[in-house]
Amino acid sequence: MALVAIVGRPNVGKSTFFNRLTRSHEAITHDQPGVTRDRVYGTAEWNGVRFSVVDTGGYVPNSSDIFEQAIREQVQIAIEEADAILFMVDVTTGVTDLDDALAELLRRTDKPVFVVANKADNDERTWEASTFYQLGLSEVYPISALSGRGTGELLDALVKRLPARNGEAESDERPRLAIVGRPNVGKSSLTNALLGQERSIVTDISGTTRDAVHSVLKYYGREIVLVDTAGLRRRSRIRENIEFYATLRTERALRECDVAITLIDATEGLTAQDIRILRQAEELRKGMVLVVNKWDLIEKDANTMKEWEEAIRYRLPTWQHVPLVFISAKTRQRIHRVLEAALRVYENRRQRIATSQLNEVLQEAIRQQHPPTYRGRPVKIKYVTQVETAPPVFAFFCNYPEGIKEPYRRYLEKQIRAAFGFEGVPLTLVFREK
Structure with missing residues (x-):
């Protein structure tokens, strides 16, 4: 997958935007600059395109000199490793000296750079985002990482510029x-x-x-x-x-x-x-x-x-x-x-198990230990089939998918491993309504 790096000075909302992209709360966010200490990685998807996202966080050193050095290092790393860069700035503060310094580095790369003007929560702030055109880095995208305002237009532009890597990996x-x-x-x-x-x-x-x-x-x-x-x-x-x-x-x-x-x-x-x-x-x-x-x-x-x-x-x-x-x-x-x-x-x-073999093994396992009831009603698993390999995914069709809890899921996984091996391979079991 392509890699997208979120860079910028502290307290511009990088971690909040990361959480929105990955639909998670892994990055710790707070109003105090430099709260993010651990580097966080996740996967995002937009219009059917999946990509990896790295939140570079905010680095708070003891002096301005080390601060500038730290920011410079992180941007250089992002330029080297990422396929596209989201350069986050803050509409409420306008262009700062650190924004200028980061922009100077980013202008030297041939990789796509998107200026993301965060905290544009209303029309007035959206208009104020135009001040960031002075950074000389193509289009400026005013957004609100907190509410999601404006993120669709940014992501539409982003996924068009990402390299298609999936076909190469599969070949x-x-x-x-x-x-x-x-x-x-x-x-x-x-x-x-x-x-x-x-x-x-x-x-x-x-x-x-x-x-x-x-x-x-x-x-x-x-x-x-x-x-x-x-x-x-x-x-x-x-x-x-x-x-x-x-x-x-x-x-x-x-x-x-x-x-x-x-x-x-x-x-x-x-x-x-x-x-x-x-x-x-x-x-x-x-x-x-x-x-x-x-x-x-x-x-x-x-x-x-x-x-x-x-x-x-x-x-x-x-x-x-x-x-x-x-x-x-x-x-x-x-x-x-x-x-x-x-x-x-x-x-x-990469192993694929025939549906007939799967059902023969698992129907016997179900007869030996029935699923627990769901809201007083018996849960009946009709049949199972393997829908994917590398990694293997097994789909179980039943009347009440929500009635299959973790202990019984582990029981079924154990039966699959006992019959077909899958040494060293994580298995995914999904339950669907028949």
Whole structure:
């Protein structure tokens, strides 16, 4: 998907507009400048066109010099990574020195830039938005991020300028494997070990990899695209911008991959950040493989690996289907099993089950455990069919779709996995009225 970045100085309403585009409340908004600290990503759709959106947030440093440097970094990153840029300004304050500075940078890019004059809540403010034409950046779109006024015209113009990427992605049949994880867990080391060459720079400093490095690997005659993503955090004077850059690349790699290989550090164990990355891959419906790296640094006996697996499975009760591999990228121990597991998951994600087979299995499962009643009436599932692959989606047709609650949905998913596998693949079950 194309990527759209929202940039601008603090407190012009970037996060409010992000929430409107993505129909979410993920970005924290407040009248105080600089409230947004975490970088937020989401998906928007307009007139049938889907695109990714990144909210660059507001950065509040301690001095004006660092402030200008931080803003400049974020805009430069946006120019480099995004396919289109929404430059937000504030009608109520008019053109400021920071707006001028940002405009100067944006005038140098050949990417589409849309001046979004926010807080145009009435006709008078809409007319006042014309003052932003002095920035020299094409059309000005007066909107109200809070009420939605004027956003339709802006989005109509935006989607016309976005590149069509979906066809290119669909035409490339090579498996795309994204190696993701926290900083310094060995992502670049694993990539180099698989490729047999020093493709990525490897050091002991967290966040060394800034760019997502795409490489093509031939595995038993089959071409595989490997993506070594940037780390998620690095200590720096302007830490938020470095983290923004790295996370943006990881986010895009996850969105474009077929299978996410999540590395964890054996010397640190499973962390909350590891779980967040797994959850993000699941939300995007990507294939999943969990890899414990640096296994050579662990003191072990005959039962150590089994104990580790039991401990990890215990902490990840809803991801029992995700394959788990223990490796050492440094010594190349068991690294071939990472590719074997990832390719199994890739094929599972593309698997299509015949409707007759599905109904034979699930009708028996329904007979063994009937759905709970809905408002005193029995819920009857008539039949099920797989409507999509990669990722797989199963449609259940019944008399009361709203009567299927989460526990029974999990029961049905468990029956599908028991019969047909789908190792490492998130399944989507939808319920429709027959």
